[in-house]
Every structure is written in C-alpha cells, then in structure tokens.
Amino acid sequence: QKEVEQDPGPLSVPEGAIVSLNCTYSNSAFQYFMWYRQYSRKGPELLMYTYSSGNKEDGRFTAQVDKSSKYISLFIRDSQPSDSATYLCAMRPNRDDKIIFGKGTRLHILP
Amino acid sequence: DAGITQSPRHKVTETGTPVTLRCHQTENHRYMYWYRQDPGHGLRLIHYSYGVKDTDKGEVSDGYSVSRSKTEDFLLTLESATSSQTSVYFCAISERDTTSTDTQYFGPGTRLTVL
Numbered sequence: 001q002k003e004v005e006q007d008p009g010p011l012s013v014p015e016g017a018i019v020s021l022n023c024t025y026s027n028s029a030f031q032y033f034m035w036y037r038q039y040s041r042k043g044p045e046l047l048m049y050t051y052s053s054g055n056k057e058d059g060r061f062t063a064q065v066d067k068s069s070k071y072i073s074l075f076i077r078d079s080q081p082s083d084s085a086t087y088l089c090a091m092r093p094n095r096d097d098k099i100i101f102g103k104g105t106r107l108h109i110l111p
Numbered sequence: 112d113a114g115i116t117q118s119p120r121h122k123v124t125e126t127g128t129p130v131t132l133r134c135h136q137t138e139n140h141r142y143m144y145w146y147r148q149d150p151g152h153g154l155r156l157i158h159y160s161y162g163v164k165d166t167d168k169g170e171v172s173d174g175y176s177v178s179r180s181k182t183e184d185f186l187l188t189l190e191s192a193t194s195s196q197t198s199v200y201f202c203a204i205s206e207r208d209t210t211s212t213d214t215q216y217f218g219p220g221t222r223l224t225v226l
Contacts, residue, residue, distance in 0.1 A: 045217065
C-alpha cells in the first residue's frame with residue numbers, strides 16, 4: 001500500500017459547483033497536512049496547511065482531516081474556471097520530517 | 112514564487128553530458144530542496160540542504176549531486192545525464208523556526224529533456 005493515495009482524475013465539474021478532492025494515507029504518524037495547487041507549467045503553491053484533525057477554512061476553501069479514517073479532503077465552494085489546476089495533497093509526521101506528496105488530482109472547472 | 116528563481120527554465124541535452132541546474136532564493140531561508148516531478152510519480156525528493164555545505168539525500172538521489180556554497184544558491188548536478196532523468200525539476204525552500212509552520216515554497220521549475 002502506498003503511503004499516500006490520490007485519484008489522478010481528471011475531475012470535471014461545472015462552474016459554481018462544490019468540489020471535493022480527497023487523499024487517503026497509511027501512516028498513522030502523519031500529523032501535518034497540506035494542500036498545494038499547481039497550475040500547468042508552474043510550481044506548486046501552498047493552499048492550505050492543517051495540523052492534526054479537524055477543519056480549516058480559508059475563503060472558498062475548506063480543508064478537512066479525519067485521522068481516524070486516515071482521510072483528508074479539500075472542498076472548494078463556488079468553483080471558478082480559475083480553480084482549474086492540479087491539486088496535490090501532502091503530509092508529514094513531524095515538522096522535521098520530509099514531506100510525502102500525493103500524485104495530484106487534475107481538476108477542470110467548466111464555464 | 113516566494114523569491115525563488117531557477118535557471119535554466121528549459122534545457123535539452125544529450126545522454127552522457129553533465130548538467131547543472133541552479134536554484135537561487137532571496138528569502139534567506141535555511142532549508143532548500145530539489146524535487147523531480149514525473150507523470151505517475153508525483154513529486155519526489157532528490158536532495159536537500161539544511162545549511163551552507165550541509166546536504167543530505169532524498170528518496171531518488173542516485174545519479175545526482177548537489178552543492179550549497181552560499182545560503183542563497185543550491186545547485187543540482189547530473190554528472191552524466193540519462194534519458195531517465197528527463198523530468199521537471201523543482202527547487203523549494205523552507206524556514207524551520209519555532210514560529211513558522213515550516214511549509215515549503217516552490218520555484219517555477221526547470222524542464223529538462225535528455226535525448
């Protein structure tokens with residue numbers, strides 16, 4: 001079993017819809033969880049950063065961590081065509097550990 | 112891109128030739144990383160540095176070497192490029208102190224093709 005699993009997509013949704021992106025993981029020691037957004041031919045940029053379980057909201061984005069299920073989610077409300085990108089989940093056990101990245105989910109928001 | 116530049120941005124080279132990629136930061140961050148990104152594999156860590164002249168290997172370090180003689184510069188060298196090293200290479204930086212979340216910020220990437 002891979003440490004971090006992420007459906008590669010592509011995921012196509014109409015503009016204005018709520019998008020749900022997910023990752024599962026196998027290492028119960030992971031405590032720090034991140035979501036990066038990567039536009040085509042650009043570097044990843046940090047979108048959300050959470051520690052341990054719970055929800056974190058930032059504008060239209062909500063990150064959710066369920067450590068009991070080893071499952072993390074990113075929700076995008078009122079999706080826009082500019083949200084079309086690849087979304088990478090990432091996680092690590094401690095601040096000093098290397099980050100493990102998911103392979104990314106390609107998202108297309110249809111106008 | 113958080114004050115990170117990479118050069119060159121694109122390079123085509125032939126098998127067996129040496130290649131050096133440069134990462135330059137203006138943030139004075141202590142940690143610097145080199146990743147490669149390939150379809151089906153995602154981002155994989157090649158090498159990282161935790162200070163001037165202090166480096167360590169990542170999960171895919173074979174065939175690569177690094178050097179860091181100044182805080183702002185981190186060089187990645189392919190001693191003898193192979194076609195399997197065709198990839199997009201990203202540099203990242205982070206600052207680990209007690210107040211930061213130690214998130215990594217990525218550069219724009221270098222697209223390397225080895226023929």
